[in-house]
Amino acid sequence: MIEFQAVTKQYPDGTVAVDNLDLAVEDGGITVFVGPSGCGKTTSLRMINRMIDPTGGRILLDGKDIRESDPPLLRRGIGYVIQHAGLFPHRTVLDNVATVPLLTGQSRRAARSRAGELLELVGLPAKLAKRYPAQLSGGQQQRVGVARALAADPPVLLMDEPFSAVDPIVRDDLQQQLLRLQSELDKTIVFVTHDIDEAIKLGDRVAVFRVGGRLAQYDDPSALLARPADDFVSSFVGRDRGYRALGFLDAGGVPVGPVATVRAGEQATADQLDDGWAVAVDAENRPLGWVSAELLSTMDGSVNADRLVSGGSLFEVDSSAGTTAGSLRNALDAALSSPSAVGIAIDGDGAVVGGVTADTVLAALADARRAGEVPA
Amino acid sequence: MNIDWPWPWLPANTDDIAEATGEHLYLALLPVLVGLLVSIPLGWAASRWRVARGILVPLAGVLYTIPSLALITLVPLVLGTQIIDPLNVQVPLAVYTIALLVRSVSDALRAVPSEVTAAATAVGYRPLHRFLTVELPLAVPVIVAGLRVAVVSAMSLTAVGALVGIGGLGQLITEGFLRNNGVELVAAIVLIVVIALIIDALLLLVGRIATPWTRTAKGVNS
Ligand SMILES: Nc1ncnc2c1ncn2[C@@H]1O[C@H](COP(=O)(O)OP(=O)(O)OP(=O)(O)O)[C@@H](O)[C@H]1O
Ligand SMILES: [Mg+2]
Numbered sequence: 001m002i003e004f005q006a007v008t009k010q011y012p013d014g015t016v017a018v019d020n021l022d023l024a025v026e027d028g029g030i031t032v033f034v035g036p037s038g039c040g041k042t043t044s045l046r047m048i049n050r051m052i053d054p055t056g057g058r059i060l061l062d063g064k065d066i067r068e069s070d071p072p073l074l075r076r077g078i079g080y081v082i083q084h085a086g087l088f089p090h091r092t093v094l095d096n097v098a099t100v101p102l103l104t105g106q107s108r109r110a111a112r113s114r115a116g117e118l119l120e121l122v123g124l125p126a127k128l129a130k131r132y133p134a135q136l137s138g139g140q141q142q143r144v145g146v147a148r149a150l151a152a153d154p155p156v157l158l159m160d161e162p163f164s165a166v167d168p169i170v171r172d173d174l175q176q177q178l179l180r181l182q183s184e185l186d187k188t189i190v191f192v193t194h195d196i197d198e199a200i201k202l203g204d205r206v207a208v209f210r211v212g213g214r215l216a217q218y219d220d221p222s223a224l225l226a227r228p229a230d231d232f233v234s235s236f237v238g239r240d241r242g243y244r245a246l247g248f249l250d251a252g253g254v255p256v257g258p259v260a261t262v263r264a265g266e267q268a269t270a271d272q273l274d275d276g277w278a279v280a281v282d283a284e285n286r287p288l289g290w291v292s293a294e295l296l297s298t299m300d301g302s303v304n305a306d307r308l309v310s311g312g313s314l315f316e317v318d319s320s321a322g323t324t325a326g327s328l329r330n331a332l333d334a335a336l337s338s339p340s341a342v343g344i345a346i347d348g349d350g351a352v353v354g355g356v357t358a359d360t361v362l363a364a365l366a367d368a369r370r371a372g373e374v375p376a
Numbered sequence: 377m378n379i380d381w382p383w384p385w386l387p388a389n390t391d392d393i394a395e396a397t398g399e400h401l402y403l404a405l406l407p408v409l410v411g412l413l414v415s416i417p418l419g420w421a422a423s424r425w426r427v428a429r430g431i432l433v434p435l436a437g438v439l440y441t442i443p444s445l446a447l448i449t450l451v452p453l454v455l456g457t458q459i460i461d462p463l464n465v466q467v468p469l470a471v472y473t474i475a476l477l478v479r480s481v482s483d484a485l486r487a488v489p490s491e492v493t494a495a496a497t498a499v500g501y502r503p504l505h506r507f508l509t510v511e512l513p514l515a516v517p518v519i520v521a522g523l524r525v526a527v528v529s530a531m532s533l534t535a536v537g538a539l540v541g542i543g544g545l546g547q548l549i550t551e552g553f554l555r556n557n558g559v560e561l562v563a564a565i566v567l568i569v570v571i572a573l574i575i576d577a578l579l580l581l582v583g584r585i586a587t588p589w590t591r592t593a594k595g596v597n598s
Contacts, residue, residue: 051497076500086495090513090589100499132589148499158498 040213079149312337411473419481
């Protein structure tokens with residue numbers, strides 16, 4: 001547990017970056033510090049490993065005032081992932097990751113073999129181990145940064161906007177990976193971002209900061225979306241927060257109806273379609289796209305996999321698939337983005353199990369509201 | 377003036393030539409080494425504190441512009457050395473090296489990305505350890521470039537030192553002049569140039585071996 005007790009940081013030039021912060025970061029799980037630029041997130045984070053010392057108040061790590069620890073020793077027990085990775089340009093990927101084990105006195109051999117394990121853990125191919133950081137893409141560098149922070153197996157991991165400098169697709173990848181790693185390793189992670197979507201996606205608890213380093217709200221993400229504490233939080237959380245809040249509601253109550261399917265490469269006739277549409281599937285029953293009656297009439301009988309109408313997002317009935325999988329948001333989005341207005345529901349293997357419509361999702365939402373499952 | 381070309385002089389004096397060469401190397405390289413060792417902490421100070429930089433960098437610039445002969449004749453006055461003391465040449469050489477390197481070292485250290493130093497602090501390096509294993513290695517390419525200039529100029533400046541009576545290959549040049557011995561004269565000049573080129577090439581090589589990361593193509597992905 002990391003406790004901020006009345007912590008204040010005033011820089012020598014008079015800027016109060018953090019003002020009287022009281023906050024407890026629970027063990028395990030991801031706690032996100034989010035807020036506009038300059039609101040004191042980095043300052044708060046760096047006070048935890050004493051890269052910055054507070055000018056007032058104190059910080060306890062597992063009940064012990066961190067001022068009693070020697071800063072370098074304290075830091076070796078706290079992983080830190082920095083923005084833009086901050087890899088050492090003169091060391092190979094493997095040696096970057098081996099840094100902390102070496103610092104803590106492990107032999108070079110042991111440190112390197114540990115580093116090799118870590119690279120695998122963060123999903124980097126072994127052939128990258130001998131490269132220098134400049135030879136990696138931004139996303140790969142960020143993974144190395146995570147591996148380096150985890151190498152000494154610290155119980156606490158601090159991450160300062162680790163994914164902000166990569167493109168959205170890579171970012172999504174890295175976020176999924178962090179969630180997967182966290183479910184395996186169960187660290188206490190403090191994650192800084194200015195992106196509220198990222199905060200909500202990753203956070204078990206979210207601390208919203210306002211400029212001047214004041215805590216505006218500290219809550220779990222669904223409560224943040226449902227009950228913003230004030231105008232600042234509600235405007236920061238954004239306009240479509242009602243829609244995003246659906247991401248926290250389980251879609252178990254949404255009935256999955258039948259959906260017409262035709263197999264790619266096989267014969268199909270118009271009466272196999274339902275309301276003029278069918279999902280084209282492969283041999284494993286995985287969706288490839290949609291066929292309409294009109295399209296089918298131009299295909300001379302057999303379903304041509306290269307000429308399908310691309311489908312919308314998929315509703316993963318199995319909620320272990322990802323962040324919003326199995327949620328009302330996931331179900332509604334599948335329906336709204338589908339060309340046929342029927343969202344494709346898939347199971348854990350990616351096989352089509354049926355369809356959902358926006359009406360049934362909204363009906364399920366109304367039921368959940370009546371049952372008191374939706375925070376008012 | 378008639379210059380003679382007594383070729384037999386060369387084989388007859390190899391011992392003297394070798395001795396003069398050794399002396400020359402010692403006279404020239406020791407001050408460069410001392411200058412390097414002094415300029416690293418000075419450059420570090422200049423990279424770290426604005427005040428230090430404001431004093432050291434302009435001072436280095438001024439020192440570098442003082443003509444070498446002036447500096448050589450100044451040393452006995454300042455240090456109270458004898459007029460033929462090797463220090464009279466070595467001190468100016470060290471000063472030139474420092475003047476040349478302080479700015480390079482300072483700029484190179486300042487060019488280390490702040491996220492790299494922050495990351496080094498965050499993983500738990502102590503300050504000196506961080507300096508020696510992260511910041512200094514990253515400054516090596518720039519330092520080696522400065523060192524190459526320093527060594528080559530030290531080799532030729534040491535020859536000038538013969539004018540005030542210190543040894544080395546410069547002495548053979550003066551001697552060759554006085555005796556109208558063209559062989560001695562040319563041999564000394566050629567040796568100075570060749571040795572300077574060899575040391576320069578060695579430094580280049582060592583610099584490359586020490587910095588494999590600088591030769592990686594940017595943006596290579598798999
Ligand atoms: N070394 C410093 N000296 C003076 N002021 C500083 C210093 N570091 C940060 N500040 C100021 O403190 C405030 C908080 O800075 P901090 O870096 O913690 O913000 P942040 O929330 O991380 O912002 P961003 O999202 O832009 O990274 C800002 O007003 C900043 O200008
Ligand atoms: Mg910041």
